[in-house]
Amino acid sequence: MITQKLQISSDEYAKTVERAAEILKKGGIVAIPTETVYGLAASALDSKAINNVFKAKGRPQDNPLIVHISNTEMLKQLVTDIPKQAQALAQKFWPGPLTLVLNSSKKVAKEVSAGLDTLAVRMPNHKTALDIIEKSGLPLAAPSANTSGKPSPTSPFYVENDLDGKIDAIVYDGECCVGVESTVVSFCTNPPRLLRPGAVTAEQLREIIPDIIVDKAVLQEPKSDERVESPGMKYKHYAPKTESYLVEGDSSFFAEFVNKQENAAALIFEEEKDLITIPKLVYGRSEDESTLAKEVFSCLRKVDDLEAEKVYIHAPSKNGVGLAVYNRLIRASAFRVIKL
Numbered sequence: 001m002i003t004q005k006l007q008i009s010s011d012e013y014a015k016t017v018e019r020a021a022e023i024l025k026k027g028g029i030v031a032i033p034t035e036t037v038y039g040l041a042a043s044a045l046d047s048k049a050i051n052n053v054f055k056a057k058g059r060p061q062d063n064p065l066i067v068h069i070s071n072t073e074m075l076k077q078l079v080t081d082i083p084k085q086a087q088a089l090a091q092k093f094w095p096g097p098l099t100l101v102l103n104s105s106k107k108v109a110k111e112v113s114a115g116l117d118t119l120a121v122r123m124p125n126h127k128t129a130l131d132i133i134e135k136s137g138l139p140l141a142a143p144s145a146n147t148s149g150k151p152s153p154t155s156p157f158y159v160e161n162d163l164d165g166k167i168d169a170i171v172y173d174g175e176c177c178v179g180v181e182s183t184v185v186s187f188c189t190n191p192p193r194l195l196r197p198g199a200v201t202a203e204q205l206r207e208i209i210p211d212i213i214v215d216k217a218v219l220q221e222p223k224s225d226e227r228v229e230s231p232g233m234k235y236k237h238y239a240p241k242t243e244s245y246l247v248e249g250d251s252s253f254f255a256e257f258v259n260k261q262e263n264a265a266a267l268i269f270e271e272e273k274d275l276i277t278i279p280k281l282v283y284g285r286s287e288d289e290s291t292l293a294k295e296v297f298s299c300l301r302k303v304d305d306l307e308a309e310k311v312y313i314h315a316p317s318k319n320g321v322g323l324a325v326y327n328r329l330i331r332a333s334a335f336r337v338i339k340l
């Protein structure tokens with residue numbers, strides 16, 4: 001298959017959006033930008049298109065997709081009821097990096113929610129994404145636009161690396177500003193449950209849902225026979241080829257530890273640059289977790305180029321969006337944590 005390259009530019013904007021929408025209406029699959037990561041979009045009403053999304057990504061069939069909408073009218077069609085606290089979250093954080101899991105009205109193709117009675121929905125905070133949804137007139141199912149298991153793509157060039165020749169088109173619209181996937185909150189459990197942390201933080205959620213539960217799979221490895229609320233959490237994720245370890249401890253301990261490792265590389269904070277003597281990549285400033293979120297997936301893709309046997313990743317704090325970064329890194333490290 002030849003993948004069309006659709007470049008967003010100011011003079012051809014409307015035409016490009018229309019082109020992407022046309023392909024989607026015809027049952028095609030198109031990588032689109034969002035504020036979090038690029039998504040691989042398809043009509044949520046079209047079983048065949050959804051199956052093609054699973055195939056292109058190599059995604060396990062039992063891992064459901066998020067449906068993207070451009071207005072709240074669409075939400076009402078897709079779910080049977082919207083609890084008050086879910087409404088409050090949508091009002092406060094949409095459009096934005098927040099996904100709500102609600103009871104499905106079963107309007108979308110059953111493959112979207114992998115046979116579950118629930119549906120994950122979000123309204124992205126990205127003009128191009130919203131315009132493509134609006135123009136197509138369709139709810140768009142879109143998982144992250146990477147090969148399953150690889151880091152999520154924060155640039156269209158990472159999408160191209162993974163999926164060129166396997167999908168109908170890629171919309172090129174620069175880098176994603178958030179860098180980690182949306183926060184996922186389920187209202188199908190009582191009390192509501194944080195299934196995946198993201199840029200809408202646990203602290204912000206607690207202001208509206210004081211008794212929200214942070215699912216234990218956010219920070220722990222699910223046992224192989226355990227039922228998990230969010231199927232995505234049981235899969236190996238985001239891992240570079242280099243064997244990686246998540247290291248907790250302050251900068252001086254971290255530097256002392258990594259500097260004596262052989263054939264090793266490190267993923268570090270900017271302020272540690274002068275302390276670390278082995279090959280390294282900087283992923284942001286420890287004090288500003290949003291800088292870590294923006295670069296973490298890109299660094300996980302680049303780390304194999306350092307050709308080390310092992311990579312030691314300095315763990316971020318679990319505060320704010322740091323929890324989301326920690327959640328991705330502990331998976332990338334297959335739950336190997338070193339505490340100094």
Ligand code: TXA
Nearest residue numbers: 036038039064065118119120143144181182230231232
């Ligand atoms: O920011 C994002 O959410 C990006 C962009 C493209 O919007 N999308 C994304 O999709 O990260 P994906 O497929 O990579 O992750 C979807 C997550 C998975 O962990 C999946 O298990 C969970 O959402 N999920 C989807 N439907 C669910 C449901 N009905 N119940 C529980 N978890 C669900």
Ligand code: MG
Nearest residue numbers: 143144152181
């Ligand atoms: Mg994904």
